[in-house]
Amino acid sequence: MVDQRFDRVFAAFEAAWKSGKRPGAEAAFKHFPDDQQDDALAKLLTIEIAMRRAAGESLNPSDFQRRFPRNLDLIEAAFAADDPPSPVEPLKVTRDERNLLSAIVAMQNQFIDQAMFTEAIQHCATNKDAELTKILQTEGYITRAQESLLVALVAKHLEGHNENAKESIAALSSLGPVKHAIASIVNPQVRQDIETIIGFESKPIVLDEAQTIPPSNEMATIPPSDETQTLPPSRSGSTGDGYTHTSQSGSRFRIVRPHARGGLGQVSVAIDSELNRDVALKEIQPQYADDKDSRYRFRLEAEVTGRLEHPGIVPV
Numbered sequence: 318m319v320d321q322r323f324d325r326v327f328a329a330f331e332a333a334w335k336s337g338k339r340p341g342a343e344a345a346f347k348h349f350p351d352d353q354q355d356d357a358l359a360k361l362l363t364i365e366i367a368m369r370r371a372a373g374e375s376l377n378p379s380d381f382q383r384r385f386p387r388n389l390d391l392i393e394a395a396f397a398a399d400d401p402p403s404p405v406e407p408l409k410v411t412r413d414e415r416n417l418l419s420a421i422v423a424m425q426n427q428f429i430d431q432a433m434f435t436e437a438i439q440h441c442a443t444n445k446d447a448e449l450t451k452i453l454q455t456e457g458y459i460t461r462a463q464e465s466l467l468v469a470l471v472a473k474h475l476e477g478h479n480e481n482a483k484e485s486i487a488a489l490s491s492l493g494p495v496k497h498a499i500a501s502i503v504n505p506q507v508r509q510d511i512e513t514i515i516g517f518e519s520k521p522i523v524l525d526e527a528q529t530i531p532p533s534n535e536m537a538t539i540p541p542s543d544e545t546q547t548l549p550p551s552r553s554g555s556t557g558d559g560y561t562h563t564s565q566s567g568s569r570f571r572i573v574r575p576h577a578r579g580g581l582g583q584v585s586v587a588i589d590s591e592l593n594r595d596v597a598l599k600e601i602q603p604q605y606a607d608d609k610d611s612r613y614r615f616r617l618e619a620e621v622t623g624r625l626e627h628p629g630i631v632p633v
Contacts, residue, residue, distance in 0.1 A: 323349060327360060328479045334368040341365065341384065358388055362395040410475060414482035414514055416441045416449035419471050421486060421495050423453065426618065427579040428467060431498040433458045438499075442507040469621045486515055488610070570598050581605055581615055 330345045342361035349357040362381065369376055381392045420438055423429045429437070433453070441447045450471075454464040478484040499515075502508045570587040576597065577584045587598035599619075605611035 323353075323357065325479065325484075327364065330361060331364055331368070332479055334365075343384070355388070355391065358385070359391050359395065362391060366395050410480055410482050412445065412448070413441070413510065415471065415475075416447070417511060417514055418474070418482055418485055419449045419467060421489060422470050422474065423450075423459065423467055424495060424498065425489065425580065425614075426467075426470070428459050428463050429453060431494065431501065434495075434498045435501055438511065439502060439504065439507060442504065442510070466618075466622060470618065473617060473621055483514065570596065572598065578602075581611060
């Protein structure tokens, strides 16, 4: 049997077909170890055949035999199935799940603090039709630009986890402050509902952040091509202001002074040597640079922000 941790690969393969793409089983087949490839290919072929049949295609086994000449028995078995199982539908994200994920992402990106988190969550609990992002913007906790960014970040994160809110939340790092915020909610029913969504029990204790979410080597989807590349050689040095600046070899930017610092990144005023102008340079803080999840979050924010067009957002 294929290890259950690869179920996400199958789900991503199905989701690609449903989105209009037409990937072959080869696209996902290569991600499985040698001792599991037969079982994996059998399931991938079943999914692909089911999706092609659902699209009204007339299938010919010979087309698959040319693609997989060493797996004729698997192809025969897949075609012999009278009623191939339908692909699993992605879980529908409920309003409560989306609101909670939005609150967590907002808190992790320093848009709101613990008190704002608690107040907004309790407001949503008493008004089931409320959207947390709208509440935060209406109450003045975040700007319209931040609301747009928050909505985009949540949507992108859910997309990367097959629209599964629980998987999205589990993949987030540094959930210790979130647990403390949830533990401060007075209403026990609200707190229990949130704990059910997240899958843990929040207790008012000091947590070791390093042990909150252990590093994972599970494959939810195919990672970005440069996700595992080695960072280039750099020179780091503390300026005595709480910042540790990293200057890449041959960089076009020269840091002048620190400007602002958040939970994950730090912003400096720098000089662009190519265009000879002052710019805002945002870098990931060195203590997070070697953490895969932190690098993913940092780059995801940059990618989403770069796509946004709004009078209140500086082009990236």
